[in-house]
Amino acid sequence: MEEADKKRYKKLYLKTGRVYIRDMQKNIDALRKNHTNTNAIENLFLCAHALRGQSLLMGYTSLGNYLESVEKVFNARKRHILDIDAAVLNALEAGIERVAAAFRQIEVTGSDLDFLKEIRYLQEAAGTKIYI
C-alpha cells in the first residue's frame, strides 16, 4: 500500500480494528464459560480473519501473522480437530491484549509490535493440529 493510502486509511483501520478486538475479548470471555459455544467460535474466526486481512493490507505483517495463527485455531475448532481448552484461551487472551497494545503503538508511531512470542505461545497451547 502506498504511503498516501496508508495515511488516508489508518483512522478507519484503527476504528474498525478496535471493534474486532473488543468482540474478540468478549467472545473469549464467552468461551471461558462454555468451551464449545459455537457462536463465540464463529465470531472469533470471523474477527481474526477480517483483522488479519486489514492488517496485512496496511503493512502490519507481524500483527497479520499472529492473527493468521488465531484464525487457524478457530478454523481447526470449526472442523472439530481441536478442542479449545484453558491453555488455548490463556494464550489467546495474552495475544489479544498484545494486539490492543499494537493498536495503541500504531496510533502514536505508525508501526506495529513484534508477535513472535505470542505466535509461539499460541502454537504451543494449540499444538500442531492447527496446520492440518
Place this chain on the structure above:
Amino acid sequence: MKILLIEDDKFFQDFYSFKLRQQNIAVAVASDGDAGLQMISSFQPDAILLDLIMPKKDGFEVLQEMKKRHLTEKIPVLVFSTLGQEKDIARAKELGARDYVNKSFFDFEKLLGRILELVKNRQK
C-alpha cells in the same frame, strides 16, 4: 463499467470501492451474500468481486445460488481472497468463479488487469 463488490468488512469496502471509483468504474457494495444476490439483478454488474468468508450467506453459497440461476456464465466472478485460502479458492473455481486476487496484498494494476480481462472475455 460496473462492478459489484460483495464484502462484509467496512475497511475493505471503503478502500477498494474508492480505488475503483478513481478509475471511473461504477461500484455498488453489498455487505453480505443475500444483499449481493439481490443487487445482481438491480445493478446488473459487468463483473463481481466476491469475498468468500462472510457471516450469514458466505461466498460459496452466493456462487451456488448464481450457478442455479445460470448467472456465473453471464457475470464473471473474481474471488477476493486472503492468503492461505488455497483450498477455498479451488472450491470457488469449481463453483464457477473465474479468477482470484489476494485482497490483503494490494496491487491495483493487477486487480484492474484481471477485471478488464474478465469483462473483455465476457463480451466476446
